[in-house]
Amino acid sequence: MPALPENLIVYERGWLSSNNLLCLGDTPALIDTGHVKHAKDTVRQLGTALGGRPLAGIAHTHLHSDHCGGTGALQAAWPGARTWVPELSLAHVQAWDEDALTFGGTAQRCARFTAQHALVPGQTVRLGDFDWQIHAAPGHDALAVLLFEPTHGVLMAGDAMWEHGVGVIFPHIEGSDGFDTFADTLSLIEQIDPAVVVPGHGAVFNRSTGAIAAAIARARARIDQFNANPAAHALYAAKVLIKYQMMDVESMAHADFERWLDQAPALHTLHQQHRPDMDWRDWLAHILAPMFGKGVLRRDGTLVRDGV
Ligand SMILES: [Zn+2]
Structure with missing residues (x-):
């Protein structure tokens, strides 16, 4: 079984929602909030886990509608929560620019929310009991970040890596980037060498079983296919x-x-x-x-x- 510390709780969600990672501690925080369709469930589930304590923080790997759709409802339930988004997305959220946020282009819906803080690659962010390293993770989404907790080797990968399959490479559709950027982020994950990966979708997987190396190899093969065709x-x-x-x-x-x-x-x-x-x-x-x-x-x- 993956070695997650007991103050990190993963909620593995079915589509459309992304997985959520709850970081317990003095300042409990949630990373990724699921789809707006499941927002009530997200709030209920979190309320039970927090047992009456307030949610102090909300952070996002990226702002696709399946990763930030619960944020507005969480902010309504816990108005004191501070909200972080990837650095390059902060101005888009503050102006609620639906096209820059990609909800316009993909014709998807997402409930409006606010954000005050930027996740800046190279810096760390305190979520729950841990300081998480912030890494830029372009590929699936040009503005995405990875969050890595080095003492337990836990990587919140978002959609930069799944155990099986590769997410849509949106920057390629937009014409701003090729498929290789996704593979570069895989190389970064290889370098970070996490013990446990919490993907945006699907089950948690770990290094000790060889699952992370296998996932990277499969994803690279898929990128090769996309490059060829x-x-x-x-x-x-x-x-x-x-x-x-x-x-x-x-x-x-x-x-x-x-x-x-x-x-x-x-x-x-x-x-x-x-x-x-x-x-x-x-x-x-x-x-x-x-x-x-x-x-x-x-x-x-x-x-x-x-x-x-
Ligand atoms: Zn996703």
Whole structure:
């Protein structure tokens, strides 16, 4: 079993929510807050764990809607909590710039929250009983950070690394970065050499079983595939964005589903990256057919449903 100290509690959440890491101590803090859809559960779960003590801090590995969607509800429940976000995101949060925060481009929803403090790479942040090192972790998200607690070797990786699979590489969709930045962050994790990784999604995994080295090798192989065939990444990303939306809303009238597809800027970019030779409608039909075929999505009369 992973050797997590008893004052660090991981809440492994199903999609859409990211995992949450509760750092207990004199100033209890939560790292990553899940999706807005599960915000009430997040508050309830935390209230039980804190046993009447106030939450003192909230920190984020990055500001995708599955990692910061509970923050507004936590701030309402514990108004004294201080909130940290990655340095480069602080101004976007303070201005609540939905496009810079990527909720606009991906057509996702996230409840508004505030932040006062920056997670600055090279510095440390006190969360619970520990000082966490802050490292820049571009790749999945250009502005993301890793948080590393060196005395127990615990790495809060967010979506920079999962045990299985590689998250969508958003900077590549935006045209600002290649796939190799993701691999550079894997090399940084290798250098940090954590004993335990708390990923953004999925179970905690550790060094002693070889799981961290294996995860890094698998992720590198995936990046090699994307480099060899960038269209494969575009197809993967398009399917992830559509599935994510349907997991959020669960069902939509077919006309609303079509409208959402038409109005998601990232999907238009992915269309161009995947099959610019195809007409938009034909491309949508082409990528949706296997999603319906495999039951990832379902048709139910005039509705489109998530095929959980
Ligand atoms: Zn995530």
